[in-house]
Each structure stands twice: as structure tokens, then as C-alpha cells.
Amino acid sequence: xxxxxxxxxxxxxxxxxxxGLAFSLPPPWPGAVAVGSLLGLVITPDMDIxxxxxxxxxxxxxPLAGWLFQVVFYGYGLLFRHRGLSHHWLIGTASRxxxxxxxxxxxxxxxxxxxxxxxxxxxxxxxxxxVWLVRSAHPGLLLGWWLQDLLHVVxxxx
Numbered sequence: 578x579x580x581x582x583x584x585x586x587x588x589x590x591x592x593x594x595x596x597g598l599a600f601s602l603p604p605p606w607p608g609a610v611a612v613g614s615l616l617g618l619v620i621t622p623d624m625d626i627x628x629x630x631x632x633x634x635x636x637x638x639x640p641l642a643g644w645l646f647q648v649v650f651y652g653y654g655l656l657f658r659h660r661g662l663s664h665h666w667l668i669g670t671a672s673r674x675x676x677x678x679x680x681x682x683x684x685x686x687x688x689x690x691x692x693x694x695x696x697x698x699x700x701x702x703x704x705x706x707x708v709w710l711v712r713s714a715h716p717g718l719l720l721g722w723w724l725q726d727l728l729h730v731v732x733x734x735x
Contacts, residue, residue, distance in 0.1 A: 578732075578733055578735075579732050579733070579735075580631070581623070581630055581631025581632070581634075582631055583732070584621065584623070584631065584729055584732060585618070585631050585632065585635075587728055587732060588614075588617070588618045588621075588725055588728060588729070589618065591614070591724060591725060591728045592611070592614035592615065592617075592618055592721070592725065595610050595614055595720075595721055595724050596610050596611045596614060596721075599611070599717060599721075602717075605715060605717065606715075606717045607717075608717075609715035609716070609717030609718045609720075609721065610717040610718070610720060610721040611721065612718050612721065613717060613718035613719060613720060613721025613722040613723075613724075613725075614721035614722070614724065614725055615721075616677070616718070616721070616722050616725075617670075617721060617722035617723070617724065617725025617726055618632065618725055619632045619636070619646075620632075620650070620673050620677060620722075621725075621726075621729055622663050622664045622669050622673075622726055622729050622730060622733075623659075623729075624650050624653045624654060624663070624673065625653065625654050625656075625657040625658065625659050625660075625661070625663040625664075626654065626659050627654060629647065633646060633647055633650075649680050650676075650680075652676075653672075653673070653676050656672075656676075657672070660733070664729075664730055664733065665730075666726065666727055666730050667723075669726060669730070670722060670723045670726040673722075673726075674719070674722065678714075
């Protein structure tokens with residue numbers, strides 16, 4: 578079973594390959610695959626372990642970002658046991674995408690809500706954020722993320 582550094586190195590090579598192949602498709606596919614690959618490289622199936630992952634360790638070098646990332650994904654580790662459904666080639670990816678989307682929604686509503694309250698503007702905060710999130714889910718983003726997760730699960734099986 579490979580360690581975090583190996584997963585990361587193989588993930589970087591997989592992302593480069595996927596993005597390179599995506600350049601044969603029209604825009605916005607290459608960019609969407611790149612973003613999805615990056616998300617899959619950072620938000621890995623190992624988000625379910627108690628200790629920090631290699632990517633969390635890397636992010637901890639960035640003040641506030643690493644701490645915020647660990648706080649946000651702490652709940653994911655409580656929801657799944659290690660190498661359970663979170664490592665399923667389809668359910669695991671869908672669970673991390675859903676969890677990430679929910680976390681982004683909560684943060685967006687919080688930030689927009691504070692701005693709306695300060696500006697004295699009463700408006701529906703959830704619907705615009707939800708519409709944006711659904712529209713931003715390009716199939717290439719989903720594909721790039723899923724390929725990263727598939728690489729991770731295959732490496733764990735070796």
C-alpha cells in the first residue's frame with residue numbers, strides 16, 4: 578500500500594496525462610479536467626483518516642488555508658471509516674463531491690449573508706449559490722476528479 582507521497586506523485590502524473598488528453602477536446606474541457614484533477618489530488622479518498630493526509634500536510638504550509646481545510650474536512654472523516662465507502666470508485670467520489678459542494682454552499686451563504694446584512698439587502702441567498710454550484714459542475718470537472726480517485730483506489734489495491 579503506497580504512502581501519501583506516492584499517491585500524490587502518481588496523482589500529479591495522472592492529472593498531467595488527463596489534462597493533456599483533454600486538450601484534444603474543445604474548451605472548456607481542458608480547464609474543467611484540470612480543476613477536477615486538482616480537486617481530486619487535494620480532496621483524496623484518504624480524507625477519512627484521523628491523521629493528516631499528505632495533501633493536508635502540504636496545505637498546512639499555507640497559513641490559514643491548511644487549518645481551514647482540516648476544519649472543513651474533519652466532518653468527512655467522522656462520516657466514513659477508512660477504506661470503507663469513501664474508497665469505492667463511484668460512491669466515494671460522489672460523497673466527496675457532495676460534501677465539498679455542501680461545504681462551499683455553507684461558506685458562500687455565510688459570506689454572502691454577512692455582506693447582504695451589512696448592505697441592508699434582503700434577498701434569497703441559497704438559490705443563487707446553488708444555481709452557480711450546479712452550473713459550475715462541468716462533466717470535465719467530474720471526470721478529472723473521478724480519475725484521480727480511481728488512481729488512488731487502484732494504487733491501494735496493489
